Amino acid sequence: MQLNQIQKQIIEHDGNSIIIGAPGTGKTLSMILRIKQLLAQGANPETIGVACFTPKAASLTKSWLLKVLGQDAKRIKYGTFKDFAEAELKTTGSLVGEFADNSQMRRLLHQAKRATGFKGSIHEAEHIVRSFKSKAKKPQNTDEHYDLFSKYQDLIHNRNWYDRYDCLRQHLISLRNDMAQPSRIKYLFVDNAQDMNQIQLLWTLEHANSGIKVTLAADDDQCIFQRSGAMGSKVIDTVREFEIRFEKFVLDTSYRLTNNLSEKAYKVVSLADQRISKGDVNTLNVETSIEVKQYNSKIQEIEALISNIRHYFKNNVKGKVAVITRNDEDARFIAKFFLQEGFPFTDFSRNIWEMPGSIVVIDMLEILLGVANDVVLKNVLSTLGLHSKTIDQLFSKGLTGQSWLQNGATLDLSLVDEESERKKVVKIQSLLVSYYALRVKLSIKDIFKALCFEMMRTMSPEDKKDALCAIEKVLNFKGDIKENIDLIRKDRQLNPNSQLILGPVREFRNLEFDVTHMPFCDLNTYPYDYKVLGKKNSSDRRIFFTALTRSKDAVYVSYSSPTPSSYLKYLQ
Numbered sequence: 001m002q003l004n005q006i007q008k009q010i011i012e013h014d015g016n017s018i019i020i021g022a023p024g025t026g027k028t029l030s031m032i033l034r035i036k037q038l039l040a041q042g043a044n045p046e047t048i049g050v051a052c053f054t055p056k057a058a059s060l061t062k063s064w065l066l067k068v069l070g071q072d073a074k075r076i077k078y079g080t081f082k083d084f085a086e087a088e089l090k091t092t093g094s095l096v097g098e099f100a101d102n103s104q105m106r107r108l109l110h111q112a113k114r115a116t117g118f119k120g121s122i123h124e125a126e127h128i129v130r131s132f133k134s135k136a137k138k139p140q141n142t143d144e145h146y147d148l149f150s151k152y153q154d155l156i157h158n159r160n161w162y163d164r165y166d167c168l169r170q171h172l173i174s175l176r177n178d179m180a181q182p183s184r185i186k187y188l189f190v191d192n193a194q195d196m197n198q199i200q201l202l203w204t205l206e207h208a209n210s211g212i213k214v215t216l217a218a219d220d221d222q223c224i225f226q227r228s229g230a231m232g233s234k235v236i237d238t239v240r241e242f243e244i245r246f247e248k249f250v251l252d253t254s255y256r257l258t259n260n261l262s263e264k265a266y267k268v269v270s271l272a273d274q275r276i277s278k279g280d281v282n283t284l285n286v287e288t289s290i291e292v293k294q295y296n297s298k299i300q301e302i303e304a305l306i307s308n309i310r311h312y313f314k315n316n317v318k319g320k321v322a323v324i325t326r327n328d329e330d331a332r333f334i335a336k337f338f339l340q341e342g343f344p345f346t347d348f349s350r351n352i353w354e355m356p357g358s359i360v361v362i363d364m365l366e367i368l369l370g371v372a373n374d375v376v377l378k379n380v381l382s383t384l385g386l387h388s389k390t391i392d393q394l395f396s397k398g399l400t401g402q403s404w405l406q407n408g409a410t411l412d413l414s415l416v417d418e419e420s421e422r423k424k425v426v427k428i429q430s431l432l433v434s435y436y437a438l439r440v441k442l443s444i445k446d447i448f449k450a451l452c453f454e455m456m457r458t459m460s461p462e463d464k465k466d467a468l469c470a471i472e473k474v475l476n477f478k479g480d481i482k483e484n485i486d487l488i489r490k491d492r493q494l495n496p497n498s499q500l501i502l503g504p505v506r507e508f509r510n511l512e513f514d515v516t517h518m519p520f521c522d523l524n525t526y527p528y529d530y531k532v533l534g535k536k537n538s539s540d541r542r543i544f545f546t547a548l549t550r551s552k553d554a555v556y557v558s559y560s561s562p563t564p565s566s567y568l569k570y571l572q
Contacts, residue, residue, distance in 0.1 A: 003033075004026075004251075004253055006249055006250070006251055006252070007026055007029075007030050007033070007251070009249060010030040010031075010033075010034060010249050011030065011033050011034050011037050012037070013034075013247055013249075014213070015213060015245070015247060016208050016213055016214045016215070016244060016245060016246040016247065017214075017215050017216070017246060017247040017248070017249060018193070018215075018216045018217075018218060018236065018239050018240070018246050018247070018248055018249070019031065019215070019216065019217040019218070019249045019251065020217075020218055020219065020236065020248065020249065020250045020251070020276070020278060021217075021219060021250065021251030021252070021254075021278065022219060022221070022251075022254050022257060022262075022278060022281045022549075023219065023222065023254060023256055023257060023546075023549040023550075024254040024255050024256025024257050024512065024549070024552075025251035025252070025253060025254050025255070025281070026251055026255065027191070027217035027218075027219065027251060028064075028191050028217060028510050030217070030249075030251070031189050031191060031215055031217055032064065032065060032068050032069075033068075034189075034215060035048060035065065035069065035076070035187075035189065036068060036069055038187060039069065039072050043186070043187070044075075045072045045073070045074075045075035045076045046075050046076070046077065046185075047184075047185050047186040047187060048076045048077065048185060048186070048187045048189070049076070049077040049078075049079075049084060049183055049185040049187065049188045049189070050062075050065075050076060050077070050078050050079075050188075050189045050190075050191075051079065051080070051081050051084055051188060051189070051190050051204070052078065052079070052080055052190075052191070053080065053081075053192065053195060053225075054080060055080060056348075056494065056507070058078045058079055058080060058083075059078075059494065060494065060496050060510075061078060061191070062074075062076075062078045063496055064496070064510075077183075077185060080164065081164070081168050081200050081203060081204075082099075082164035082167045082168055084183045085167050085168045085170070085171035085172075085183075085203065086099070086167050086171075087183070088171060088180050088181055088182070088183060088184075089167065089170060089171055089174065089180060091181070092174070092179070092180050092181075094170070094174065094179070094180065095162070095167070095170070096160070096162075097160040097161050097162050098159075098160065098161050098162075099161070099162060099163075099164075099167070100156060100159075100161040100162065100163045102354045103353065103354055103359050104161065104375065105126075105156075105163055106122060106126070106354065106355070106356045106359060107356070107359060107360075107375065107378075107379045108152055108155040108156055108159075109122055109125045109126060109129065109152060109356070110122065110356045110359075110360070110379065110382060110383070111151075111155055111378070111379070111382045111388045111391075112125065112129075112148055112151040112152040112155060112388075113125050113148070114382055114387070114388070115151050115387060115388040115389070116147045116148050116151050118145075118148050118532070119531060119532055120530060120531045120532030120533065121460065121462050121530065121531060121532075122355075122356045122460075122462065122463070123327075123462075123530070124530050124531065124532050124533050125148060125152075126228070127227040127228050127533065128145045128148055128149065128533075129148065129149050129152050130165070130197075130228040130229055131227065131228055131229040132145075132146075132149040133149075133163070133165035133166075133169075133199075133229075134165065134197030134198055134199055134200075134228065134229030135197075135198050135199070135229065136198050136199060136202060151388070155388065158392065159375075165199060168199050168200065168203055169199055171203065172199060172202055172203045172206060175203075175206045175210075176206065182206065182207045182210040182212060183207065183212070185212060186212060186213065187212065187213050187214075187215070188204065188207055188208075188212050188213070188214045188215070189214075189215045189216075190204060190214070190215070190216050190217070191217045191510065192217065192218070192219075192222070192509055192510070193216035193217060193218040193235050194218040194219060194220045194222060194223040194230065194231070194232050194233070194235055194236070195223055195224065195225045195230040195232075196230065196231060196235050197225075197228070197229035197230055197231060198229065198231060201231060201235055201238060201239075204216075205238075205239075205242055205244075208242070208244050208246075209243075209244060214246070216235075216239065216246075218235055218236055219278075220232045220233035220235075220236060220274070220275060220276050220542075221269045221272070221275065221542055221545055221546075222509060222542060222545065222546045223539075223542050224505060224506050224509075224539070224542055224543045224546055225506070226536065226538070226539040226542070227533070227536060227539055232274060232542075233274045233275060233276045234274070236276055237276075250278060250279065252278070252279060252280065252281055252282055253281070253282040254281050254282065254283050254284070255284070256284075256512055256549070256551075256552045257281065257283045257284065257549060257552070258283055258284045258285075258286050258287060258288040258552050259283050259284065259285060259286070259287070260287050260288055260290065261283075261288035261290065261548070261549065261552065261555065262281065262283045264290065264548075264570055264571050265545050265548045265549050266545075267570040268541055268544055268545050268548065268567050268570050269541050269542060269544075269545040271537075271538075271541060272537075272538040272539075272541040272542055273538045274538075284552060286552070288551070288552055288553065288554065288555060289553065289554040289555070290554075290555050290557070290571055291554075291555070291556050291557065292557045292558070292564075292568050292571050292572065293556070293557070293558045294558070294559055294560065294564065295558060295559070295560040296560065297560050298333075298520065298560050300560065301519055301520070301558050301559075301560045302333075302334055302337050302519070304558070305323065305334070305517055305519055305556075305558070306337060306338070306341055306343075308517070308556065309321055309323075309343070309500065309517070310341075312515060313499070313500075316514065318499075319499065319514045319515065320499050320500075320501075320512075320513045320514050320515075321499065321500050321501075321513060321514065321515045321516075321517065322501050322502075322508060322511065322513040322515070322516045322517065322550050322551065323500070323501070323502040323503075323516075323517045323519065324503070324504070324505055324508055324516060324517070324518050324547040324550065325349075325502075325503070325504050325505070325518075325519065325520060326504065326505060326520065326521075326525045326526060326528060326543070327504050327528070328349040328350045328355075328503075328504050329462070329465060329466075330504075330519070330520050331347065331348070331349035331502050331503050331504055332347075332349055332352065332469065334502060334519065335347050335349070335502060338500075338502065343500060344498070344499075344500065345498060345500040345501065345502055346494055346495045346496070346498035346500070346501045346502070347502050347503060348494065348501055348502065348503025348504070348507035348508070349502070349503045349504060349507075350504075351489075352466060352469055352470060352473070353470070353489040355463075355466040355470075356463055356466065357459060357462070357463030357464060357465065357466030357467035357470065358466045358467060358469065358470035359379065360379055360380060360383045360455060360463075360467070361452055361455075361467050361470040361471055361474070362470065362474070362485070362488070362489055363376040363377075363379050363380050364380055364448065364451055364452055364455065365448055365474060365481070365485065366485065367380055367401070367404065367405050367432075368405065368436065368444055368447060368448055368451070369444070369481065369482045369485065370402070370403045370405065370406045371402070371482070371485070372401040372402065372404065373400075373401045373402065374395065374399075374400055374401045375401070376401050377399075377400075377401035377404055378391050378395070378401075380455070381394075381428065383455050383458060383459070384424075384428045384431075384454075384455060384458065385424050385428070385458055386421065386424055386425065386428065387421060389417075390416055390417075390418070390421040390424075390425070393415045393416055393417065394411055394412065394415055394416065394425070396415060397412060397415060399411070399412070405432055405433075405436050406436075408433070409429050409432050409433050409436075411425050411428075411429055413425060413426070431451075431454060432451070435447050435450060435451050435454075444481065445474070445475055445481070448471075448474065449471060449475060452467060452471050455467070456468075473488065474488060496511070501513075505543050505544075505546055505547045506543075508546065508547065508550055509546060511550060512550060512551070513550050513551045514551055514552075514553045514554070515551055515553055515554045515555075515556070516547070516548070516550045516551040516554070516555045516556070517556045517558075518547055518548070518555065518556070518557045518558070519558050519559075520558070520559065520560070521557050521558065521559045521564060521565045521567070521568060522559045522560070522561040522563065522564060522565060523561060523563040523564060523565055523566065524561075525559075525565060526540050526543070526544045526565035526566075526567050527539070527540030527541070527565075527566075528540055541567065544565070544567050557571060
C-alpha cells in the first residue's frame with residue numbers, strides 16, 4: 001500500500017494528534033496503521049483503547065482491525081465511551097444502580113412523553129434528552145423542553161438506573177476530583193470525533209491530561225448527530241486550543257471523491273454553518289455517474305431500485321452496493337421487498353425491538369406469558385393510558401410484574417389519588433382479564449394480537465408502524481413462543497463485507513462502495529421535518545453529504561413525492 005507523506009507522519013507521530021480530512025482521504029486507515037505501528041514497536045495490545053459511539057460501531061471497528069492486524073486485534077480494548085467509564089467506576093465500587101440500555105431508555109422516554117404531553121416523536125424526545133445530558137452545563141428550568149428532560153430524569157432516578165450519559169459524567173467528575181482512575185490504557189483512538197458531545201470530549205481530554213496519548217480523526221462536514229449534542233467543528237477548535245498539544249494533520253488527497261462528485265457534494269454542504277476550511281482537496285480525475293430520477297410512488301421507486309441492483313450485479317459480480325435511507329423506518333420498508341426478492345443483503349437499520357412501538361408489543365407478550373418484570377408491566381400500563389404518577393403509586397406497596405396477569409391482574413385502587421385515573425385502572429384491569437380468560441377458546445397468539453390492537457388505539461402514528469412490524473414478526477414465528485422469546489427479538493448478525501448493505505445514513509461512515517442508491521429524497525426527508533423540532537438545514541446538509549460521498553463510480557438519487565429535496569438542485 002502506497003502511503004502519502006502526511007499519512008506517514010501520522011503513523012510515526014508519538015503524541016496526541018487530530019487527523020482532519022474529507023471523505024476518502026484515509027483518516028480511519030491512518031489510525032489503523034498507527035495502531036499497527038504501535039504493535040510492531042512492541043506495545044501491549046491491551047494498552048490500546050478504541051472508543052466508539054455505539055456497540056455496533058465497536059463491533060465493526062474490531063472486525064476491520066482483525067483484517068489488518070490479525071489476532072493481536074482481539075486483545076485491543078473496544079467499547080463505547082460508557083463502557084470505558086463504567087469499567088473504571090466499577091473498580092472503585094462508586095457506580096450504583098442498573099444500566100438503562102436503549103430499550104429501557106426508550107420505555108422511560110415513552111412514559112415521559114405521555115406525562116408531559118410532548119407531541120413530538122420518540123426520536124425527537126431522544127434528541128432533546130441527549131442534547132440536555134451531553135452538556136457540561138447544568139440545565140435550567142427555563143430551557144425549552146426542560147419538562148420532558150426533567151420527567152425523564154425523575155423516572156430513571158426513581159428506578160435507581162443510570163444511562164450512558166450519567167455514567168460518563170460521573171467518571172469525568174471522579175477523574176477531576178481524583179476519586180477514580182482514567183482508563184487503564186496508554187493510547188486512546190476515537191474515529192468520527194466530530195460527533196463527540198461536550199461530555200465525551202471533556203472525558204477524552206481528561207485522559208490526554210493524564211498522559212494517555214490520544215488520536216482523533218474528524219471531518220466536521222460529516223457531523224450527523226448535531227441534534228443530539230454533537231459538537232462538530234467545535235471539537236476541532238477545542239482540541240487545538242487545549243493546554244496539552246495536539247498535532248494537527250490535514251489529509252488533502254481523497255481516493256474516493258471524483259472531480260464532479262466533489263464539486264456537487266460540496267455545493268450541498270458549503271451552506272452549512274460552522275464549517276472548518278480544509279483547503280483544496282485533491283480528487284480523482286474521473287467522472288462519477290450521478291442520476292436523479294422521479295417516480296410516481298414509493299413502490300415504483302423500490303421496483304426500479306431492485307431492477308437496477310439486479311442488473312448491476314449481473315454485470316459486476318464482485319461489486320459493492322449501498323442503499324442509504326434517511327431513517328430506519330424507510331430502510332425497514334425497503335428490506336421487506338429485498339427479502340421477497342431473495343436478495344442476500346445486510347440490514348444496518350436499528351433493531352426493531354429497540355423501537356418503543358415494538359418494545360411495548362413484546363412487553364405485552366411477556367405479560368401474557370407470565371414472564372414480565374416490573375419495568376415491562378409499567379410500560380404496558382403507561383401505553384394503555386395510565387399516568388406515570390399513578391403507576392408509581394400502584395407499585396408503591398409491592399406490586400410486581402412476574403405472573404401478574406396469571407394471578408388476577410390485581411391493582412390496588414386505594415393507592416390512586418385521582419378519580420379519573422382510578423376509572424382508567426378499572427378499565428385496563430377489565431380489558432386484560434377478559435382477554436386472558438379467552439385462552440380456553442383462543443391461542444395466545446390470537447389474544448396477543450387482539451390486545452396489541454387495543455394498545456395501538458393510544459399509540460402515535462410512528463409507534464403504530466413499529467408495533468405492526470413487531471406483531472407480524474411474533475405471529476410469523478414458528479415454534480414455542482415462551483421458550484424462544486429471546487430468539488424472537490435477537491438482533492441480526494451484521495456483515496460489513498456484504499456486497500449489498502441497506503440502512504440509514506448514520507451507519508455508513510467509514511464504508512465505501514462502488515454504487516450508492518439514495519431513495520426517498522423528498523422535500524420533508526432532506527432536510528427532515530420533525531413535528532416539534534422542525535427542520536435543521538445545516539445538520540441535514542451534512543447528513544446528505546455523508547450519504548452522497550460513499551461511492552466513486554455511481555450515485556442514484558430518487559424521489560416519488562411531487563416535490564423533491566431542495567438539495568437535489570445541486571446535483572443537476
